[in-house]
Amino acid sequence: xxxxxxxxxxxxxxxxxxxxxxxxxxxxxxxxxxxxxxxxxxxxxxxxxxxxxxxxxxxxxxxxxxxxxxxxxxxxxxxxxxxxxxxxxxxxxxxxxxxxxxxxxxxxxxxxxxxxxxxxxxxxxxxxxxxxxxxxxxxxxxxxxxxxxxxxxxxxxxxxxxxxxxxxxxxxxxxxxxxxxxxxxxxxxxxxxxxxxxxxxxxxxxxxxxxxxxxxxxx
Amino acid sequence: xxxxxxxxxxxxxxxxxxxxxxxxxxxxxxxxxxxxxxxxxxxxxxxxxxxxxxxxxxxxxxxxxxxxxxxxxxxxxxxxxxxxxxxxxxxxxxxxxxxxxxxxxxxxxxxxxxxxxxxxxxxxxxxxxxxxxxxxxxxxxxxxxxxxxxxxxxxxxxxxxxxxxxxxxxxxxxxxxxxxxxxxxxxxxxxxxxxxxxxxxxxxxxxxxxxxxxxxxxx
Numbered sequence: 001x002x003x004x005x006x007x008x009x010x011x012x013x014x015x016x017x018x019x020x021x022x023x024x025x026x027x028x029x030x031x032x033x034x035x036x037x038x039x040x041x042x043x044x045x046x047x048x049x050x051x052x053x054x055x056x057x058x059x060x061x062x063x064x065x066x067x068x069x070x071x072x073x074x075x076x077x078x079x080x081x082x083x084x085x086x087x088x089x090x091x092x093x094x095x096x097x098x099x100x101x102x103x104x105x106x107x108x109x110x111x112x113x114x115x116x117x118x119x120x121x122x123x124x125x126x127x128x129x130x131x132x133x134x135x136x137x138x139x140x141x142x143x144x145x146x147x148x149x150x151x152x153x154x155x156x157x158x159x160x161x162x163x164x165x166x167x168x169x170x171x172x173x174x175x176x177x178x179x180x181x182x183x184x185x186x187x188x189x190x191x192x193x194x195x196x197x198x199x200x201x202x203x204x205x206x207x208x209x210x211x212x213x214x215x216x217x218x219x
Numbered sequence: 220x221x222x223x224x225x226x227x228x229x230x231x232x233x234x235x236x237x238x239x240x241x242x243x244x245x246x247x248x249x250x251x252x253x254x255x256x257x258x259x260x261x262x263x264x265x266x267x268x269x270x271x272x273x274x275x276x277x278x279x280x281x282x283x284x285x286x287x288x289x290x291x292x293x294x295x296x297x298x299x300x301x302x303x304x305x306x307x308x309x310x311x312x313x314x315x316x317x318x319x320x321x322x323x324x325x326x327x328x329x330x331x332x333x334x335x336x337x338x339x340x341x342x343x344x345x346x347x348x349x350x351x352x353x354x355x356x357x358x359x360x361x362x363x364x365x366x367x368x369x370x371x372x373x374x375x376x377x378x379x380x381x382x383x384x385x386x387x388x389x390x391x392x393x394x395x396x397x398x399x400x401x402x403x404x405x406x407x408x409x410x411x412x413x414x415x416x417x418x419x420x421x422x423x424x425x426x427x428x429x430x431x432x433x434x435x436x437x438x
Contacts, residue, residue: 068383163288202286
């Protein structure tokens with residue numbers, strides 16, 4: 001073993017790495033929020049509707065679940081670029097992650113909706129709620145509780161997937177790491193530091209999710 | 220026009236074969252990673268379920284691999300191998316990382332399967348005179364497999380899709396091949412769609428079959 005580890009450049013640029021980690025969290029959280037909204041819509045369409053709208057929802061879900069996330073990112077990056085539609089790297093990653101998250105979350109939500117008995121809907125309708133109120137006040141809160149654990153997993157996935165941003169030129173944690181690594185040639189050191197940052201990030205997210213669960217599901 | 224045609228040329232039937240071959244390489248590396256990783260993962264899962272101390276230390280190690288993006292692991296290992304004197308080509312390096320990645324996920328699945336078989340059932344097996352391995356083979360395996368088979372299929376499909384990331388090491392699998400073709404033909408949408416169709420054709424039948432199997436077993 002005749003390799004000398006040089007950690008100094010890593011420590012010198014650590015603030016930059018941590019700053020880009022915030023960007024990673026930002027894009028992951030945004031894609032999760034959008035993914036939950038789209039996922040709810042997709043699963044409701046898939047359950048209740050027929051015709052072209054259902055066909056659209058099913059193909060979105062199956063495409064998102066059965067092709068690699070990286071391919072989806074490339075599609076939003078290079079694919080739409082062929083039509084002359086160019087997005088910033090941030091938007092490419094955000095759209096790719098949202099597309100992917102929505103597909104996976106929609107399947108989770110479908111399981112959640114199926115787990116809620118029909119009598120809940122009938123009971124709230126008979127109390128005089130309209131169907132919008134029934135869903136937003138009775139059904140969806142219960143579904144969110146059922147799928148809370150898969151949702152935290154998906155959040156972790158979103159953070160891990162955002163690392164693909166480095167391949168479409170997005171300077172989040174991985175992209176920034178690659179930038180510094182190729183600048184200084186300390187590839188191993190930089191990526192080792194980034195691995196540690198990702199690990200800590202994931203632990204923080206899981207811890208926060210646990211705390212939130214304590215607060216949200218007191219009853 | 221003459222000069223440019225040497226660099227850029229349209230998509231031809233040959234390129235379709237090229238993508239098909241690359242899809243086979245994707246299938247090859249994933250099948251290898253899934254089969255070897257699953258065997259290792261099952262033994263790791265067994266170790267996880269044996270004792271508290273082992274479960275804690277081993278679980279922490281496995282947790283690290285599940286909390287760091289695969290792309291970071293790939294770059295890290297590919298640059299770490301030469302340091303300890305290993306000369307690996309992209310295929311070998313990618314395969315090793317994928318095997319470790321698979322076995323970490325399978326370990327958790329396997330532990331779930333082993334825990335799905337109740338303690339009374341296993342005591343009953345032992346009291347019938349089965350030894351430890353017979354108990355595992357004839358009691359825990361068939362019952363546990365049913366409980367976690369869908370989860371295992373999910374892991375396997377995940378590895379199939381994540382094998383796309385090995386492209387960053389330079390192994391020409393489906394995604395790398397489509398990147399090469401995109402550079403040459405400048406027809407991003409077409410090529411990404413074909414690559415997506417290949418991935419879909421590999422992944423969707425398995426996920427469909429697994430869902431059907433799960434439904435049949437739950438009846």
